[in-house]
Amino acid sequence: MSIDRRAEVVQAAAKSFAMFGYKATTMDQVARIARVAKGTIYTFFDNKEQLFEEIMKDFVQEILQLAENAIDPDKPFAENLHRALIDVLNYRKEHELFSRLTMEMKEIGTAAAGFGISMMEEALLGFVANAVQDAIAKGEIKPCDPKLTAYVLVKLFITLVVDWPALSGEPFKEEDVMRLFELYLLDGISQR
Amino acid sequence: MSIDRRAEVVQAAAKSFAMFGYKATTMDQVARIARVAKGTIYTFFDNKEQLFEEIMKDFVQEILQLAENAIDPDKPFAENLHRALIDVLNYRKEHELFSRLTMEMKEIGTAAAGFGISMMEEALLGFVANAVQDAIAKGEIKPCDPKLTAYVLVKLFITLVVDWPALSGEPFKEEDVMRLFELYLLDGISQR
Numbered sequence: 488m489s490i491d492r493r494a495e496v497v498q499a500a501a502k503s504f505a506m507f508g509y510k511a512t513t514m515d516q517v518a519r520i521a522r523v524a525k526g527t528i529y530t531f532f533d534n535k536e537q538l539f540e541e542i543m544k545d546f547v548q549e550i551l552q553l554a555e556n557a558i559d560p561d562k563p564f565a566e567n568l569h570r571a572l573i574d575v576l577n578y579r580k581e582h583e584l585f586s587r588l589t590m591e592m593k594e595i596g597t598a599a600a601g602f603g604i605s606m607m608e609e610a611l612l613g614f615v616a617n618a619v620q621d622a623i624a625k626g627e628i629k630p631c632d633p634k635l636t637a638y639v640l641v642k643l644f645i646t647l648v649v650d651w652p653a654l655s656g657e658p659f660k661e662e663d664v665m666r667l668f669e670l671y672l673l674d675g676i677s678q679r
Numbered sequence: 680m681s682i683d684r685r686a687e688v689v690q691a692a693a694k695s696f697a698m699f700g701y702k703a704t705t706m707d708q709v710a711r712i713a714r715v716a717k718g719t720i721y722t723f724f725d726n727k728e729q730l731f732e733e734i735m736k737d738f739v740q741e742i743l744q745l746a747e748n749a750i751d752p753d754k755p756f757a758e759n760l761h762r763a764l765i766d767v768l769n770y771r772k773e774h775e776l777f778s779r780l781t782m783e784m785k786e787i788g789t790a791a792a793g794f795g796i797s798m799m800e801e802a803l804l805g806f807v808a809n810a811v812q813d814a815i816a817k818g819e820i821k822p823c824d825p826k827l828t829a830y831v832l833v834k835l836f837i838t839l840v841v842d843w844p845a846l847s848g849e850p851f852k853e854e855d856v857m858r859l860f861e862l863y864l865l866d867g868i869s870q871r
Contacts, residue, residue: 565869626870627869627870628869629862629869631868635843636863638838638842638843639835639838639859642838646830646831650830650834651827651830654830669869670821671828671831672863672864673868673869675865675867675869676821676864677819677820677821677861677865677866677867678819678820678821
């Protein structure tokens, strides 16, 4: 019973953050959406910061699960990674909460919103760094710093999937992203 | 005489933007720094937006000149580009105005500051796209979209020279940047 209430409160808070943003969300609002007394919320969470952290933790867990599910150990590194990152980006796009936070972060630079996003990025980076380490061990990619390589990889992906389409007004098809990924990071542009 | 006055006004405005930022700069302040009457400024510029655009135009010209000077047609693409980008980034770092604007842009997202930075980025991208086109023509790099490749290249450079050091707290030495540049973009990480 109390676990259900707690889950309801968290869900209501997620809804409120997604609809009104972090700053405009109040404990009153969360109570109204969850249809519980404000006192009930305080039996679980001291303030909205705690609620927010809880939500981000769940969120990161879901995204990591998604990325892990996309990995097939029998497939080459590039293919696995591509599928995992596409899934994560689509999930991110679909989830209002995330777009909301990204916008809020850009507009007013809320510390909590920034924290949420960097928590997410940390988790994603850790995941990719592990995949890179495995690929090095399997001899699929050259020896390199897994964490830096993961960082470069995620940045390249965001460049191709988010930044360039925003600049040029034309998104790539998934197969183009894959091809460009191979050209720019895996095979290199140098003519030999 | 009038050309000197104009140059003095522009220099004073650049000083004020660098010291106080775009938002806090007023025509009064510029007049005070330039030691001219406010009316004198208005004979050359209608408002601070115009002053700002003038300064950014000069700035972009200087940076492009710098990048062009770094190019030696007898050297390989990677080496030229590396030298050009290092010079540009150092120039950018040294120029207070630029750091000021970047900060202001991040904090309050001033439209004019954003415009200045994107003008700069446009110019840099155009320059790199030309260099890429030349390298394709010379058979140094694979056939590819020069503009997209320039974009990926500049983003990778910023990742290695600005973002990663900010995240990890450790800047790379110049020779490391060169080596990583080769690993990640020119030769690729794929093991063959």
